[in-house]
Amino acid sequence: MADGDRTGAEGQRILVTGGSGLVGRAIEHMVTAGEGRPDEKWIFVSSREADLTDAAQTKALFDRLQPTHVIHLAAMVGGLFRNMKYNLDFWRKNVAINDNVLHSAFEHGVTKVVSCLSTCIFPDKTTYPIDETMIHNGPPHSSNFGYSYAKRMIDVQNKAYHQQHGCTFTAVIPTNVFGPNDNFNMEDGHVLPGLIHKVHLAKKNNTPLVIWGTGTPRRQFIYSLDLARLFIWVLREYNEVEPIILSVGEEDEVSIKEAAESIVSAMDFKGKFVFDTSKSDGQFKKTASNSKLRKYLPDFKFTPFSQAIEETCNWFVANYESARK
Numbered sequence: 001m002a003d004g005d006r007t008g009a010e011g012q013r014i015l016v017t018g019g020s021g022l023v024g025r026a027i028e029h030m031v032t033a034g035e036g037r038p039d040e041k042w043i044f045v046s047s048r049e050a051d052l053t054d055a056a057q058t059k060a061l062f063d064r065l066q067p068t069h070v071i072h073l074a075a076m077v078g079g080l081f082r083n084m085k086y087n088l089d090f091w092r093k094n095v096a097i098n099d100n101v102l103h104s105a106f107e108h109g110v111t112k113v114v115s116c117l118s119t120c121i122f123p124d125k126t127t128y129p130i131d132e133t134m135i136h137n138g139p140p141h142s143s144n145f146g147y148s149y150a151k152r153m154i155d156v157q158n159k160a161y162h163q164q165h166g167c168t169f170t171a172v173i174p175t176n177v178f179g180p181n182d183n184f185n186m187e188d189g190h191v192l193p194g195l196i197h198k199v200h201l202a203k204k205n206n207t208p209l210v211i212w213g214t215g216t217p218r219r220q221f222i223y224s225l226d227l228a229r230l231f232i233w234v235l236r237e238y239n240e241v242e243p244i245i246l247s248v249g250e251e252d253e254v255s256i257k258e259a260a261e262s263i264v265s266a267m268d269f270k271g272k273f274v275f276d277t278s279k280s281d282g283q284f285k286k287t288a289s290n291s292k293l294r295k296y297l298p299d300f301k302f303t304p305f306s307q308a309i310e311e312t313c314n315w316f317v318a319n320y321e322s323a324r325k
Helices: 022-035 055-065 080-085 087-107 142-165 191-205 224-237 256-266 291-296 305-318
Strands: 012-017 040-044 069-072 112-116 168-174 176-178 209-212 221-223 244-246 273-276
Touching (some): 012 022, 022 224, 069 224, 087 112, 112 224, 142 168, 168 224, 176 224, 176 305, 191 305, 221 224, 244 291, 256 273
Parallel strands (some): 012 069, 069 112, 168 244, 209 273
């Protein structure tokens, strides 16, 4: 590696890219709430500090901050309909971001990088549950192939840096993340925050709740604060280059209809809800196995789904003016 491990007496300097997003804010919350250690300096950066699609700006950021560890969350992201429209943009921007971050980490002798992938990287035609060995077994779903392939390439790049230079660059694969500080945009956001915003407006305006699709697709949702605790564990304890799925168990999968019912209950919405079946459902399911995680952490307790939904809804209502919408 370029200049060895600089954790020494001054401790670890942990750079979190995408630090102002859903997962970055959750990690920051957990660190300040007592999960951080005295020998760790956590640095959260957003696109305001540097445009990571630009190699020179990325290098300058690493020159300035001199991190020993990196949690790489920065990405161009969006919901199903935005992905379907801009596959090329999602591919180019994410490949550029990932290459710049990993190469700057290598050049600066970073001890460890943990990047964030997504379950959409898995093959569309596959058997369930999916696990870490199946990432490259076939093409991803056609709706967001640009984003999916760009994220897959992080796994390829991690292995190549390890093979050629011995770097400990790894990745985690969370299932659908939700929580405070999410993007609650109803057009471009992900399904749960979009639904929370819709229920809030339907309640306020006394109108029916319209849910896109049939409500039958099934998803494993992970609360951002649970994911944050797992990210910190991966950074400190998980030393494989092979990625690890971070998810609730298969038994905790819920349908979009059940998720909507949880939100309706948490927000005390009394109106009626209808399904707009002219809208696409996306993939029916992407059930992931968390057995590798359970081998490492058999006793990890996930926040119950209804409690996590309630906390997220309460946060959204309390922060409605400033929330990303």
